[in-house]
Each structure stands twice: as C-alpha cells, then as structure tokens.
Amino acid sequence: xxxMKMDAKALQKYKDELMRQYEDFQSQKLKYDMSRGKPCPxxxxxxxxMLNLKEYKTADGIDCRNYGGIDGIPEAKQLFSNLLxxxxxxxxxxxxxxxxxxxxxxxxxMSFGVSAGxxxxxxxxxxxxxxxxxxxxxxxAICELFGIEMIIVDMNSDGPDMDAVERLVxxxxxxxxxxxxPKYSNPSGITFSDEVVDRLARMKxxxxxxxxxxxxxxxxxxxxxxxxxxxxxxxxxxxxxNEDRVYVYTSTSKITFPGAGVAMMASSKANLxxxxxxxxxxxxxxxxxxxxxxxxxxxxxxxxxEHMKKHAxxxxxxxxxxxxxxxxxxxxxxxxxxxxxNGGYFISLDTxxxxxxxxxxMSAEAGVVMxxxxxxxxxxxxxxxxxxxxxxxxxxxxxxxxxxKVICICIQIVSIDKLLENK
Amino acid sequence: xxxMKMDAKALQKYKDELMRQYEDFQSQKLKYDMSRGKPCPxxxxxxxxMLNLKEYKTADGIDCRNYGGIDGIPEAKQLFSNLLxxxxxxxxxxxxxxxxxxxxxxxxxMSFGVSAGxxxxxxxxxxxxxxxxxxxxxxxAICELFGIEMIIVDMNSDGPDMDAVERLVxxxxxxxxxxxxPKYSNPSGITFSDEVVDRLARMKxxxxxxxxxxxxxxxxxxxxxxxxxxxxxxxxxxxxxNEDRVYVYTSTSKITFPGAGVAMMASSKANLxxxxxxxxxxxxxxxxxxxxxxxxxxxxxxxxxEHMKKHAxxxxxxxxxxxxxxxxxxxxxxxxxxxxxNGGYFISLDTxxxxxxxxxxMSAEAGVVMxxxxxxxxxxxxxxxxxxxxxxxxxxxxxxxxxxKVICICIQIVSIDKLLENK
Numbered sequence: 110x111x112x113m114k115m116d117a118k119a120l121q122k123y124k125d126e127l128m129r130q131y132e133d134f135q136s137q138k139l140k141y142d143m144s145r146g147k148p149c150p151x152x153x154x155x156x157x158x159m160l161n162l163k164e165y166k167t168a169d170g171i172d173c174r175n176y177g178g179i180d181g182i183p184e185a186k187q188l189f190s191n192l193l194x195x196x197x198x199x200x201x202x203x204x205x206x207x208x209x210x211x212x213x214x215x216x217x218x219m220s221f222g223v224s225a226g227x228x229x230x231x232x233x234x235x236x237x238x239x240x241x242x243x244x245x246x247x248x249x250a251i252c253e254l255f256g257i258e259m260i261i262v263d264m265n266s267d268g269p270d271m272d273a274v275e276r277l278v279x280x281x282x283x284x285x286x287x288x289x290x291p292k293y294s295n296p297s298g299i300t301f302s303d304e305v306v307d308r309l310a311r312m313k314x315x316x317x318x319x320x321x322x323x324x325x326x327x328x329x330x331x332x333x334x335x336x337x338x339x340x341x342x343x344x345x346x347x348x349x350x351n352e353d354r355v356y357v358y359t360s361t362s363k364i365t366f367p368g369a370g371v372a373m374m375a376s377s378k379a380n381l382x383x384x385x386x387x388x389x390x391x392x393x394x395x396x397x398x399x400x401x402x403x404x405x406x407x408x409x410x411x412x413x414x415e416h417m418k419k420h421a422x423x424x425x426x427x428x429x430x431x432x433x434x435x436x437x438x439x440x441x442x443x444x445x446x447x448x449x450x451n452g453g454y455f456i457s458l459d460t461x462x463x464x465x466x467x468x469x470x471m472s473a474e475a476g477v478v479m480x481x482x483x484x485x486x487x488x489x490x491x492x493x494x495x496x497x498x499x500x501x502x503x504x505x506x507x508x509x510x511x512x513x514k515v516i517c518i519c520i521q522i523v524s525i526d527k528l529l530e531n532k
Numbered sequence: 533x534x535x536m537k538m539d540a541k542a543l544q545k546y547k548d549e550l551m552r553q554y555e556d557f558q559s560q561k562l563k564y565d566m567s568r569g570k571p572c573p574x575x576x577x578x579x580x581x582m583l584n585l586k587e588y589k590t591a592d593g594i595d596c597r598n599y600g601g602i603d604g605i606p607e608a609k610q611l612f613s614n615l616l617x618x619x620x621x622x623x624x625x626x627x628x629x630x631x632x633x634x635x636x637x638x639x640x641x642m643s644f645g646v647s648a649g650x651x652x653x654x655x656x657x658x659x660x661x662x663x664x665x666x667x668x669x670x671x672x673a674i675c676e677l678f679g680i681e682m683i684i685v686d687m688n689s690d691g692p693d694m695d696a697v698e699r700l701v702x703x704x705x706x707x708x709x710x711x712x713x714p715k716y717s718n719p720s721g722i723t724f725s726d727e728v729v730d731r732l733a734r735m736k737x738x739x740x741x742x743x744x745x746x747x748x749x750x751x752x753x754x755x756x757x758x759x760x761x762x763x764x765x766x767x768x769x770x771x772x773x774n775e776d777r778v779y780v781y782t783s784t785s786k787i788t789f790p791g792a793g794v795a796m797m798a799s800s801k802a803n804l805x806x807x808x809x810x811x812x813x814x815x816x817x818x819x820x821x822x823x824x825x826x827x828x829x830x831x832x833x834x835x836x837x838e839h840m841k842k843h844a845x846x847x848x849x850x851x852x853x854x855x856x857x858x859x860x861x862x863x864x865x866x867x868x869x870x871x872x873x874n875g876g877y878f879i880s881l882d883t884x885x886x887x888x889x890x891x892x893x894m895s896a897e898a899g900v901v902m903x904x905x906x907x908x909x910x911x912x913x914x915x916x917x918x919x920x921x922x923x924x925x926x927x928x929x930x931x932x933x934x935x936x937k938v939i940c941i942c943i944q945i946v947s948i949d950k951l952l953e954n955k
Contacts, residue, residue, distance in 0.1 A: 147600075148598065150595065153588075153597040153598060160584070161583070161584045161585070165576075174576040174579075174789040174790070174791055175570055175571065175576060175791055176570050176791055177570075177791070206816060208814070208815055212813070212815070220639065220643070231654060247813070247816075251813055251814075254644075254813050255643065366597040366821065367597070367599040368597055368601075368817060368819060368821065369597060369820065387677070391631070391632055392629045393629055393631055393670075393790070395628070396819065397791045397792065398583075398789065398791065
C-alpha cells in the first residue's frame, strides 16, 4: 500500500523488517559495480571474429596499415552513413570514441569558432548550453571543463520541454548550444517525438552560430521488436534551411567493442569543412585498420540490425528482471517512479525528493555501487535529489537480481525515514 | 667541377644536355609521390602477424574489449616505458597518433594552462614558440592554427643554436615553448648533442610555464649498427630541478603500422595530473585492444631492437642509393649540400639560395612529387628558399633511383639558371 497512508508505527515496523533484510545482504559482502553502462562479456563475445582481420586493403586499394585519409575509408563511410542517416560525403569516421569527437568539436568551437565567420566561443564573455536533464554526465563534464554555463531544461516523456527551449534560444544570444541523447536517452530512456525534432529544426535562435550536439549513441539499440523511431533531425534542419544547426554523433561502442569501436559524425558541408580543417592538422588520420575490421564484420545495415537482436537477447532479460523486481517491491507504494525503455542502456528511477543521495550511499555500503546521485544533472547537482540511474547490462542476471533487491530495500528505508520525519 | 668556376658558355652547354635528360624523364610519364615519410609495403608486411589477435585480456585480467582505463594497460606501459626512457607511472598511452597527443597537449595548454596555477595560454595577448628549423611541417601547422608566433632558431649539426635559445627564453616571457624532433631530426637527420640536451635542461626561462615538446619519433629508428645516442632530456630536467619542463612523445607508427600504431607520452607527475584531468573528460579511454596487439607482437625492448633491424634492412639500401646518386651527380659542384643520417626517415638537402621552390616545381612537372619547398619552416616560408626534404622510404629502389636522378637534374638546371643570371 501507499507508504504515505501508513501511520508512524506501521512504518517503523516495516522499516525494522527492511533493516533485517539489508543487514542480511550486507553480511553477504556483495561487490557489484553498476556505475556505468557497460556491455557484459557475453555481448563482447558476439564479436569474437573481429579480432582476426584477414585483409588490410580497401576495395579500391587503400593500404589501411599506412598513413593517409582523415575522414574514413570509403566502405566505412558507405556502411555507417546508414547509422547516421546521412550521405557518405556528409560524414567523418573518427577514432574509437564519439565522446572524444564531441569534445573535439566543442574544443574547436571554443578555439576557432563553429564556422569561419564566427567569433570563437572562447573569446566571448559567456557561452551557455541547454542541457535537457536528467542527461549524460560525461556531456555535462565537457561543458563544465570549458566553462560553458549549463542551463537545465526539463526532460519530458517526449523529449526536452520545447517551450522552454524555444524561449531560451530566442531571447539569449549567449545560448550557443544544446547537448543531448535523443534516442533511448541516457538515463531516462525516452526518445524525442517527431514534434520535438521538428520544433528543434525550425525554432528561431538569437545566436547565428547555435549548434545542437545530437549524440545518437543508441540509434540501433532496441530492446524489443517494436523499438522507438527517432525522426532525422539533420534532414529536418535541411528542410527548414537550418542545415548547419546540428552535429550528429554515434559509434559502434555498444555494437562491437566499447573500448575499440569506431566513432563517427555527420553534419552539413559547411560544418565539415571547418571541422576537417582542424582534423587535418590535429592528426595524420584515424585507425583505418579498425574501420576495415568493422566493415568486414558488420557487412551491411541489415546485418547490423540482426547483430543488435543478439545483444537484445542478452540484455533484454536483464531489463525485464529489473523492472519485475521494481514492480514487485515498489509498485503502489508511491515512493519511486521509473521508466520502461524500449532500448538503450539505462533505467531511470525517481525517488521522493531528497532521497537519491542517501539511497545511493546506503546501497554502496551494502556493496552495490551505482552512478553517483546527481551525476545525471549539470554540475552533478540534482535540484530535487531524486534521480537514480540504473545500468543493468554488465552484471550477471543473478548479481543483478540481488543488486536491485538491495536498491529497493534502500529506497524503502530512506523513504520511510523521510516520511517519519514529517509525521 | 664547381659550377661557379665554369663560364657562361660551358654552363649553357651543360644545361642543354641536362634539359635533354629532363625531357627524356618527362616522356616516361613518371608518377612518384615522395611527399611524406611513409614506410613501404614491405615494411608493413613485417607486422603481418599483428592482424590476428588471439587474446583480449591483460595479464591481470582487464578485458581490453570493454570500457575503462585512460592511460594505458599495464603491460603496454611497462614495455613502452623503455621507448620513452621513463618509469611506467610517468607515461600515458594514447590513441594511434603522437601528433594528436601533441595537438591535444597544446590545445589543453591554450584552454586550461599547462598547470593548475598558470594562466591558460589562450588568455594571453601573445604566445611564442621556438622552432628549430628546418623542422617538422606538422608541428608548425599546429602552432599556426593556434596563433602561436613561431620564432625560427637555426638547426646546427648538433641541434638548435643554443646561444639563441638561451637568450630568447631568458629575456621573453611570451616564449612559452619549443617544439622539435631531437633524434634523427625531421628533416635534417641530426641528433641533438649531450651538451645541447644539458643546456636545454638547465637554461633559465623567464616564463615559469615554459615547455619543451620533445617529439622523439625516431627513438629506435637506426639505419646502421652505430646509430646515434640521444641523451635523456626528461632525466636531465629532473636533475636540474626542472622536471616539469618537458613533454616527451613517441609512437609505434614507424615500428608497426603508421595508421594503426600506438602513441605515447612521458612527463612529470605534476604535468600528468593536469593532462589526465583533461583526458578523463575527453574520452572514456584509448583502444586497449590495439595496445594488447602491440604488446603481444613486440614483446620486449630487445625484440623491438631486432625488429627495427628488419626495417633498416629494407630502407637502408634506399638511403644508400639516394646518397650514392647525390654523390655521383652533385658532389664537388658546390650547388647542393646534404646530410648522411644514421637513422630516421629523411635526407635534407640545401640548394643555392632561392632555388628550392623551382627545383620542387620542376621535379613535379616530371612526375616526382616532394614535400613542398618551404614546408620545413614556420609558416611554410624558407627564408633562404633552399631546403628540400627527400623521403626515400616509400618508393621501390627502382622508382627511387629514377626520382633522385630527376631531382639531381632539376637542381643542376635551376642552379645554372641562377648562376647565368649573375654572370
């Protein structure tokens, strides 16, 4: 039943029982790390064949072992243009990290500006980014490092609060960017609606050099047959005459190997000219052998989709297990609310206000490490201290079951403490 | 005989004969690209076994396929600390490009400063670097991109003109750095003497945050048994209490695969703290599988040295061929001077003043493409227009022989034209 409707005595009695369960878990000396969205070893085994590369030349004879080529080998651009939903000549294939490409784009914008005619952002008194939150902690860390002021925009079930976004970009020239994960959002799991995408494409921005950093990390990462569909923002921006507005990023980190994948981006020709000017000075070129390794293994977009079903078969049951336990343990108690994503790597859970930090700390004391509470908000500060990011993919099903039970116990204990304070 | 001592008529007659030879080469429609220091396919074949990786875990159980670790796997740090001549805990293993690490260090210095207490260089009215020249064109391109004013320092046969270096760093606080290839220098092939290294280590700099970017790209790249020895600048800096002065870089680009090698750097603990703070936000980590691939193949420092002898057996004869032709065609004519390097990837040739651009253009018209004249100096401007970089490694011996003959013919023709003008 609802905890709110229980009296102090009943709550205390309930808590005593939960404390016994908590201590029992504590005595088991668990040691689970659920802090990051890491694939599990069984997922990585899916790509075992990639370790043995039998060729080193592209179809048109480029020796991938040697120097040369800054934006990717032709067959990688051809294959991955499908992931980015752009033309092969609108994309750049980079190193092993899309995060690094995002960092480099922002660093380049700070030092040299986003286009030849604009003032480098680092020369301006202030630069602000809109940060739909909860969001991806590593995005926020990049902004913070460069001194970019982050403005929280609420993340609704269909994407960012577009009324707020439209107002902020229209009235403030210092708002130069927005950074987000639009599909199976990290951590809330939601996918931006078509209407949100359309409004992002057509909204009027006071800053001429406003850019959206569109980190489409989970573009093919469905957990079930239905999956979510994300409208193509780059295409929508072209249709509204704002084609320079967006940088689209993705990688194979959660398709093949997280540490040794291939990262990529798409953008307008004008944006790519500016970016290639930097890249051609920054490096002699990305690892072409790893690109070839990916093309030979992944083969086609159809094959990538089939391959992703194998990932879903491994991690889908883990999501189901988490959701089942949350339902069993917390449903109807009105102390926690969570999403049921169709893809991605996270389940986002909201507690009562002011409880998240305590829950995460208490879980850690029983050996269950989660992403730090607050991490999903700019500056690591969740204004309502209620969001918890659950990353179900890495632990085994058995470990995961125990870990989520611990978390559920902690949520209930911390919630009861809060309710008792107010009684 | 010396061209200077020939009269106009004799020179003209000599030129007519050279023009006939030039036209003969032109009619052969040659198409050789000697613009970059690229290993040849036979060198790359030495590492064929690297394409098949049989393991994915480090000795202590790290799964190299997955996320995690920002500064390198333990066995890579152990092995490559020998290349960098530093302790394993003083190094960072990065991606596939040392140039990219240099770029990132400079970009970081511009945005955040080289240490927590110093003003970011990008916030200063002016930043200057000392650039021993001729030098590496890609170093100069990075400086130019960031608006760093490059000051040419003469490169002597034992390294940079240290009187000039000491004076400039002592008197000008805006001089924040020096960037160079200290062993088998690109392009002059010289190695800095012990005295130069000692003076660099102990010199007084007006700028507290002065840094030397020590690109030791050819640390084990001997062409013959004797080889050059480069004194360890990092160690010398520690001994003079200037341990934060130097960033040491190298890579396996010309040990294994130029496009898919492993880059690395060494520096003081204080410098590494500042750099790791940035890297931990910039990326989730480098490609650990490629590090493991390298460790499994290269095994030990002794084995690396044996492996480098195989490279020398392939490219050594090419250097010998070039030097033989230069001797035969140009020696004693007093129109060109060149070095005989003990290692590295280049032969640097000086023509009479004002001839290099014409020689490179004329060679290109006969199908022999070299690095653009001037590229070996800051801003692409050779003040005396005389330096030409010859990269003998990539072409076959047969192609190379023809190409150098073409270049020798062009040097003689352009020199005669210059001498005739003055007669």
